[in-house]
Amino acid sequence: MLKLLALDRFTISLFVMVILATFIPVHGQAASIFSSVTNIAIAILFFLHGAKLSREAIIEGVLHWKLHGVVFAITFAVFPILGLLSKPIVEPLLGEQLYWGFLFMCFLPSTVQSSIAFTSVAKGNVAAAVCSASFSNLVGMFITPVLVSLFIFGQSQHDYDPTSSIIEIGLLLLVPFIMGQLLRPYMFPLMQKVPGIVKAFDQGTILLVVYGAFSSAVVAGLWHQVSGLTLLYLTLICSVLLTAIMLLSLYIPKWCGFNREDQIAVFFCGSKKTLASGVPMAQILFAGQPLGMIVLPIMIFHQIQLMVCGVLANHWSKQQEQQ
Structure with a gap:
């Protein structure tokens, strides 16, 4: 059953971090360190x-600009539009702060690691997926703060300037990325000697971030503010959103005349949202806000997308082998 649902050790570890933060949250001076x-x-x-x-x-x-344009449109236009249009239904069910988290999730860029991995498993255009997912993350460092400024804080009482957040996000995410590119001739041969180091560090970092975010949320009373019924509503809403996006990501590239490999790349890059970049962005963009409420939607959506994409990638891989 675990294999069928694509519940790997990382997915289980995320749930463990939430449970650990619930019962043994880090707080005080230890939380700062x-x-x-x-x-x-x-x-x-x-x-x-x-x-x-x-x-x-x-x-x-980069040369495959049409494919990247479709992924960009789904990620930063279709997702936000669906999130904004759903407000009359979603906000009454979840409350303002969880709806903020849901909308923030819609503003996030695509994943990198899982988009590439699932595209590879399904035998899609891996090179296009690498570029599209990476480009989405780089552009998202600038677009996501602007969207948050316009559609979340722009409608609230908060005085918010996206410029400072973009600078902080750039220093935390973009500058190290550029340094890695510059030092690639020296670093990549070393990384090849330790296969999987990026994936392991990726997952370990996310676990740290999730534990820290939920620790602060638990200390602030997260589980007294979110009921079991609200969690059920949130899970259902994320499932409906993912279904709608996946259908669009499946049929739009077909309508555009892409071949099978490109269709797979668009599907896996366009239908997902990043947890790795999302939580650090949330820490910067929503400083002083209940962070646990903000990151809870992306955590739930992330688990659902991994399970569904895992099943679909394996299915499409078997289809290709039988042809």
């Missing part, structure tokens, strides 16, 4: 991502 350690880990992670991405993949991917 933990936050600094987490930020260092995030910077190292994006440095490794920069060192791993080849210049050839970037050039090859």
Whole structure:
């Protein structure tokens, strides 16, 4: 059953982090130290991502501008539009702060690791997926704060300037990525000697971030504010959103005349949202807000997308082998 639902060790570890934060949250001075350690880990992670991405993949991917345009439109236009249109239904069910988290999730860029991995398993255009997912994350560092400013804080009483947040996000995520690209000739040969180091560090960093975010949320009374019925509503809403996006990501590239490999790349890059970049962005963009309420939607959506994409990638891989 676990294999069928694609519940790997990382997915289970995320649930363990939430449980651990619920019963043994980090707080006080320890929380401040933990936050600094987490930020260092995030910077190292994006440095490794920069060192791993080849210049050839970037050039090859950039040339496929039509595919990237479709992924960009789904990620930063279709997702936000659906999130905004759903407000009359979603906000009464979830409350304002959880709806903020749901809308923030719609504003996030695509994933990198899982988009590439699922595209590879399903035998899609991996080079295009590498470039599209990476481009989505880089552009998202600038677009996501602007969307948050316009559609979340722009309608609230908060005085919010996206410029400072973009600078902070750039320093935390973009600068290490660029440094990794510059030092790739020296770093990549070392990384090849330790296969899977980026994936392991990626997952470990996310676990640290989730534990820290939920610790602060639990200390602030998260589980007294979110009922079991609200969690059920949130899970159903995320499932409906993912279904709608996946259908669009499946049929739009067909309507555009893409071949099978490109259709798969668009599907896996366009239908997902990043947890790795999302939680660090939330820490910066929603400083002083109940962070646990903000990141809870992306955590739930992330688990659902991994399970569904895992099943679909294996199904399409078997289809291709039978042809």
